[in-house]
Amino acid sequence: MQIIQPHYHAIARTAQDYERMSMSGVVAVCEPAFWAGFDRRHPETFIDYFAQISEFEPTRAAEFGIRHFCWVAVNPKEAENVELTNEVLKQMPEFLDKPNCLGVGETGLHKSTPNEIAALEAHVEMAMKHDQLVLIHTPHLSDKAHGTKTVLEVLSGMDVNPDKIWIDHVEEETIEWVLDAGYWAGMTLYPVTKCSPRRAVDILEKYPTERLLVNSSADWGPSDPFTLQECIVEYRRRGHAVQEAVEIFHNNPCRFLGQNPKWDIKPIRITEE
Amino acid sequence: MLSPKQTLDTYFLEARRDLLEVAALLDRYDESVSREGHKAKDESKLESLREAMQLLAKPDHIKSNRAEQLLTHFAKIN
Structure with missing residues (x-):
């Protein structure tokens, strides 16, 4: 089965990930800009990072037959540094023009501070001005509900196209708010701190799937890109047809990401002989 | 050996995950009962x-x- 990994932090992973993902049917990964585990001090560090994910990482993925796409943003944790954020924002449009860059992300909230909110607004404004997709991170654990509500409040006060916005890391407590507001919702599968593959399948069975995305967001922390495949196995084990799985794990990413013409992978239909 | 605080700090999130899995199983059962109309x-x-x-x-x-x-x-x- 062909699989899209819509949220994957390749720079934190080894080539072995790519090899195994390729063997398991992954045809494309999308790498949003994120927090490196420490706060970067210089705008130039971000610029080099954006160059890494827009220029070098596609070549690494291509060795294993995987297409690599990216997103650029200052993540919410580092958005507390206003001067740095503003300087990076000035230089971001150059990267939005890169052939593999799909949009602005992951912006969003971490502790929902005024500086984070201002940065989120600035990122979304830039995305709408440049007709870009937006990937929005919602907070972890005890900050999630409040942060997700705040994201939705911020967006409701802006002139945005919900079709172009993906709000990520939803769980049982937040998914309805996101879908009811008309946005795309992403479930991120983590071994401990986010959604699990089984819980994600529960959500897939409970809600309309047309605007749902599933990813593993593998990064430098405890994470595993193959939670996505675990989710697919769990989904199939419950009796869902291959085509239903293809719709969720391949075609939905194509439908959302395909709003950017740089994404040229088309939805597929499995035919039976 | 871990102190009481270390014990909670080390294992809380994993226990939280495991309890969520139990909660999800119970929800899954209820949903299946509702869908199929019988226990x-x-x-x-x-x-x-x-x-x-x-x-x-x-x-x-x-x-x-x-x-x-x-x-x-x-x-x-x-």
């Missing part, structure tokens, strides 16, 4: 889980042997 003929596994949770909810276990008690409890289920 499982034998709900002893469900009852066993509920009893296990009651056991865990008791604040004092002088012997600190909850795991042993649960194993004994679950051994009643075929």
Whole structure:
């Protein structure tokens, strides 16, 4: 089965990930800009990072037959540094023009501070001005509900196209708010701190799937890109047809990401002989 | 050996994850009952889980042997 990994932090992973993902049917990964585990001090560090994910990482993925796409943003944790954020924002449009860059992300909230909110607004404004997709991170654990509500409040006060916005890391407590507001919702599968593959399948069975995305967001922390495949196995084990799985794990990413013409992978239909 | 604080800090998130999985299983069962319009003929596994949770909810276990008690409890289920 062909699989899209819509949220994957390749720079934190080894080539072995790519090899195994390729063997398991992954045809494309999308790498949003994120927090490196420490706060970067210089705008130039971000610029080099954006160059890494827009220029070098596609070549690494291509060795294993995987297409690599990216997103650029200052993540919410580092958005507390206003001067740095503003300087990076000035230089971001150059990267939005890169052939593999799909949009602005992951912006969003971490502790929902005024500086984070201002940065989120600035990122979304830039995305709408440049007709870009937006990937929005919602907070972890005890900050999630409040942060997700705040994201939705911020967006409701802006002139945005919900079709172009993906709000990520939803769980049982937040998914309805996101879908009811008309946005795309992403479930991120983590071994401990986010959604699990089984819980994600529960959500897939409970809600309309047309605007749902599933990813593993593998990064430098405890994470595993193959939670996505675990989710697919769990989904199939419950009796869902291959085509239903293809719709969720391949075609939905194509439908959302395909709003950017740089994404040229088309939805597929499995035919039976 | 870990201090009391270290013990909670080290294992809280994993325990949270495991409890969420149990909660999701119970929700999954309810959803299936609602979808199919009937309960499982034998709900002893469900009852066993509920009893296990009651056991865990008791604040004092002088012997600190909850795991042993649960194993004994679950051994009643075929």
